[in-house]
Amino acid sequence: xxxxxxxxxxxxxxxxxxxxxxxxxxxxxxxxxxxxxxxxxxxxxxxxxxxxxxxxxxxxxxxxxxxxxxxxxxxxxxxxxxxxxxxxxxxxxxxxxxxxxxxxxxxxxxxxxxxxxxxxxxxxxxxxxxxxxxxxxxxxxxxxxxxxxxxxxxxxxxxxxxxxxxxxxxxxxxxxxxxxxxxxxxxxxxxxxxxxxxxxxxxxxxxxxxxxxxxxxxxxxxxxxxx
Amino acid sequence: xxxxxxxxxxxxxxxxxxxxxxxxxxxxxxxxxxxxxxxxxxxxxxxxxxxxxxxxxxxxxxxxxxxxxxxxxxxxxxxxxxxxxxxxxxxxxxxxxxxxxxxxxxxxxxxxxxxxxxxxxxxxxxxxxxxxxxxxxxxxxxxxxxxxxxxxxxxxxxxxxxxxxxxxxxxxxxxxxxxxxxxxxxxxxxxxxxxxxxxxxxxxxxxxxxxxxxxxxxxxxxxxxxxxxxxxxxxxxxxxxxxxxxxxxxxxxxxxxxxxxxxxxxxxxxxxxxxxxxxxxxxxxxxxxxxxxxxxxxxxxxxxxxxxxxxxxxxxxxxxxxxxxxxxxxxxxxxxxxxxxxxxxxxxxxxxxxxxxxxxxxxxxxxxxxxxxxxxxxxxxxxxxxxxxxx
Numbered sequence: 001x002x003x004x005x006x007x008x009x010x011x012x013x014x015x016x017x018x019x020x021x022x023x024x025x026x027x028x029x030x031x032x033x034x035x036x037x038x039x040x041x042x043x044x045x046x047x048x049x050x051x052x053x054x055x056x057x058x059x060x061x062x063x064x065x066x067x068x069x070x071x072x073x074x075x076x077x078x079x080x081x082x083x084x085x086x087x088x089x090x091x092x093x094x095x096x097x098x099x100x101x102x103x104x105x106x107x108x109x110x111x112x113x114x115x116x117x118x119x120x121x122x123x124x125x126x127x128x129x130x131x132x133x134x135x136x137x138x139x140x141x142x143x144x145x146x147x148x149x150x151x152x153x154x155x156x157x158x159x160x161x162x163x164x165x166x167x168x169x170x171x172x173x174x175x176x177x178x179x180x181x182x183x184x185x186x187x188x189x190x191x192x193x194x195x196x197x198x199x200x201x202x203x204x205x206x207x208x209x210x211x212x213x214x215x216x217x218x219x220x221x222x223x224x225x226x227x
Numbered sequence: 228x229x230x231x232x233x234x235x236x237x238x239x240x241x242x243x244x245x246x247x248x249x250x251x252x253x254x255x256x257x258x259x260x261x262x263x264x265x266x267x268x269x270x271x272x273x274x275x276x277x278x279x280x281x282x283x284x285x286x287x288x289x290x291x292x293x294x295x296x297x298x299x300x301x302x303x304x305x306x307x308x309x310x311x312x313x314x315x316x317x318x319x320x321x322x323x324x325x326x327x328x329x330x331x332x333x334x335x336x337x338x339x340x341x342x343x344x345x346x347x348x349x350x351x352x353x354x355x356x357x358x359x360x361x362x363x364x365x366x367x368x369x370x371x372x373x374x375x376x377x378x379x380x381x382x383x384x385x386x387x388x389x390x391x392x393x394x395x396x397x398x399x400x401x402x403x404x405x406x407x408x409x410x411x412x413x414x415x416x417x418x419x420x421x422x423x424x425x426x427x428x429x430x431x432x433x434x435x436x437x438x439x440x441x442x443x444x445x446x447x448x449x450x451x452x453x454x455x456x457x458x459x460x461x462x463x464x465x466x467x468x469x470x471x472x473x474x475x476x477x478x479x480x481x482x483x484x485x486x487x488x489x490x491x492x493x494x495x496x497x498x499x500x501x502x503x504x505x506x507x508x509x510x511x512x513x514x515x516x517x518x519x520x521x522x523x524x525x526x527x528x529x530x531x532x533x534x535x536x537x538x539x540x541x542x543x544x545x546x547x548x549x550x551x552x553x554x555x556x557x558x559x560x561x562x563x564x565x566x567x568x569x570x571x572x573x574x575x576x577x578x579x580x581x582x583x584x585x586x587x588x589x590x591x592x593x594x595x596x597x598x599x600x601x602x603x604x605x606x607x608x609x610x611x612x613x614x615x616x617x618x
Contacts, residue, residue, distance in 0.1 A: 134552070
């Protein structure tokens with residue numbers, strides 16, 4: 001525990017090295033069965049396992065994981081790693097252009113655990129009830145071809161999740177049986193969860209949280225401490 | 228209600244269904260039946276387009292989105308404490324349970340742990356929201372199947388637990404009480420004794436429901452053997468919570484993968500399963516769960532440790548960069564938040580894994596071959612909250 005935790009916490013620590021071994025073993029078995037389809041991985045000891053697979057092996061990854069006992073389908077979604085051009089505090093790139101001030105240096109795109117090379121990544125999670133562990137899968141999708149094979153023949157629950165990912169991010173899933181909109185009206189234009197899709201309510205009204213960021217009068221000296 | 232007059236399109240639908248549960252021996256007229264968006268069995272605005280062959284359902288397709296509020300997008304422009312108020316509205320019957328996995332995910336990234344007293348109270352309020360949520364299910368499901376009395380009893384007795392939640396948190400429906408590093412406040416004076424009384428009343432309510440509803444012959448006739456979901460189908464659709472345990476899968480995140488910050492291991496309780504997988508099994512498992520939840524609350528009330536309810540956390544919460552997925556066993560099933568942080572005041576991306584979205588996605592499969600009145604039993608027993616589907 002870091003210095004942030006309270007002094008009197010006495011939660012028994014998990015046997016961290018043991019669980020780590022278990023996840024290493026899962027990763028090793030998965031890698032040996034998928035071959036060079038695994039392009040990245042990350043393990044947080046005693047907590048979680050991330051595996052990034054090649055798009056060509058995306059479907060195979062689901063099949064391999066299912067045969068390894070990961071039969072519970074948790075969710076499938078995506079991440080758009082583009083730093084948002086729309087800020088919260090009205091000094092984002094877009095606002096500077098409107099105000100006529102020189103543009104800022106754009107933030108670099110930084111992908112999360114298990115790495116990544118592209119703006120869009122598929123994100124999916126499977127769980128093994130017998131092992132009591134989950135695997136989070138990631139898969140890079142190149143900008144010029146945002147498509148992936150569907151998981152819905154392996155995990156029936158992926159059907160709806162892929163419909164959601166398609167309308168929210170603009171992907172396409174090859175072989176999907178029922179690719180209609182999940183939430184949005186059929187004539188909706190745009191993909192709302194893309195970072196470059198503006199949240200208009202926030203553009204019209206500045207971010208209300210901005211006042212919290214400035215230190216309150218009289219408490220500047222104890223900033224960073226609890227109440 | 229529109230009629231599909233073209234017999235070929237019905238034949239095509241039947242062929243598409245390709246399921247031996249659909250009876251093709253009768254020569255009947257095909258029909259499209261539109262249920263909802265406003266229908267008593269839908270707890271909100273879910274619309275179901277059912278294609279019928281006579282009385283039998285060939286396909287039932289839920290149409291979601293009438294209540295989509297775009298929480299995943301909104302989380303990207305709100306600070307962590309602000310999101311806490313937002314996600315209360317996902318499953319509005321068990322609101323406190325929505326806050327906990329998100330707070331735990333943020334705590335995991337910040338490497339903060341709530342003090343023991345806060346963990347205890349969190350678990351108690353979590354289970355109280357389970358009681359508040361599922362007791363309404365028991366009454367409402369009875370109501371949908373024609374047993375009006377159960378509905379009134381549920382609304383009467385649910386008030387006991389809502390009063391306790393309100394007196395501790397200040398909010399009957401949307402507590403917004405959980406904080407990163409602990410809780411907003413300590414318990415009010417006399418709350419523990421009152422909660423014992425309330426839980427006793429809820430335990431009596433469960434007994435009453437067992438006699439009145441679950442033991443009722445008409446109820447059993449409407450639910451036994453209806454809407455059977457085998458375990459393998461349930462897992463593949465990602466069904467969780469009581470829907471999965473009613474299919475015989477012995478899995479409960481509270482027992483099997485309890486995230487740090489909740490103290491279920493400090494109470495003696497049992498995970499109930501049922502082998503049948505039908506509407507009756509789902510109701511029965513939920514009834515037992517309500518009992519177990521009340522027992523957990525009563526045990527934890529007696530063992531609350533003393534001490535602070537808030538750990539030392541910065542006034543302005545910045546969550547270090549990283550990714551974390553924390554899921555808890557909410558009243559409706561597994562609810563989890565996949566939080567991606569870039570070390571900012573707001574999360575970079577939050578994927579909300581809500582239980583009802585997966586739970587209701589099995590409907591097209593399970594409704595196939597069912598009769599129209601059974602569709603109500605199936606919908607009611609799968610038990611969803613619309614805010615939990617649409618988010």
